[in-house]
Amino acid sequence: MSTEIYLIRHTTPDVEKGTCYGQADLDVTESFLSEAARIKEHLPAHIQNVYSSPLQRCSKLAQHLFPSHSISFHDELKEINCGEWELKKWDDLPKEVVMPWMNDFVNVRIPGGESYLDLLARTTAIFEKIVAQKEHAAIVSHGGVLRSILSHLTNTALIESFNVFKLQYGCVVKLSLKDDQFIHEILHNIQSTSEQHKPSFK
Numbered sequence: 001m002s003t004e005i006y007l008i009r010h011t012t013p014d015v016e017k018g019t020c021y022g023q024a025d026l027d028v029t030e031s032f033l034s035e036a037a038r039i040k041e042h043l044p045a046h047i048q049n050v051y052s053s054p055l056q057r058c059s060k061l062a063q064h065l066f067p068s069h070s071i072s073f074h075d076e077l078k079e080i081n082c083g084e085w086e087l088k089k090w091d092d093l094p095k096e097v098v099m100p101w102m103n104d105f106v107n108v109r110i111p112g113g114e115s116y117l118d119l120l121a122r123t124t125a126i127f128e129k130i131v132a133q134k135e136h137a138a139i140v141s142h143g144g145v146l147r148s149i150l151s152h153l154t155n156t157a158l159i160e161s162f163n164v165f166k167l168q169y170g171c172v173v174k175l176s177l178k179d180d181q182f183i184h185e186i187l188h189n190i191q192s193t194s195e196q197h198k199p200s201f202k
Contacts, residue, residue, distance in 0.1 A: 009167055009171045011028050013027070018089050020086065023081050023082065025057075026056070049136075051074060051077060055078055076126035077145055079141075081110070081114040082110050082113050119144055119148055120151070123149055150164075167189065
């Protein structure tokens, strides 16, 4: 059997819509168990190792889905660092402050935080280490992290990644290694909650 890696996004976080969040350690909503049950339906029994962001919206899911595994937690699998904007309302951020990032979020860093390129660099580095183990693995992480990995594997321009990879809370993406290349298959991706990750004026 070829190497398989399952990318799993955390369930719905307990945060008000319109709030900017990245590495804030948000809890999950009361729909956690039902969302996790739907995720579990798409996971095989042969997963050997599990890697997760240490933030609780991921760690809780990883431990729930894989109770018999020893979970490996890695800071590199955290969501993008939103720096000074963390937990502020998108629409409360001054337009002159947020627009440079909105116009070029790939290269421009959030004040006190990261750019999309920063996120890509650390997530692809840990991903390549996981791939090198040649094992069947699961990665429980965040939308930005999973989108970065998929962009890396498909040579998708980062600026286009949000349109190309519409990853909902609780999504499951299967990666299969064939002829030294990963192919991806979206197994589960149901929109249950609308998201807002930018100001409403943009």
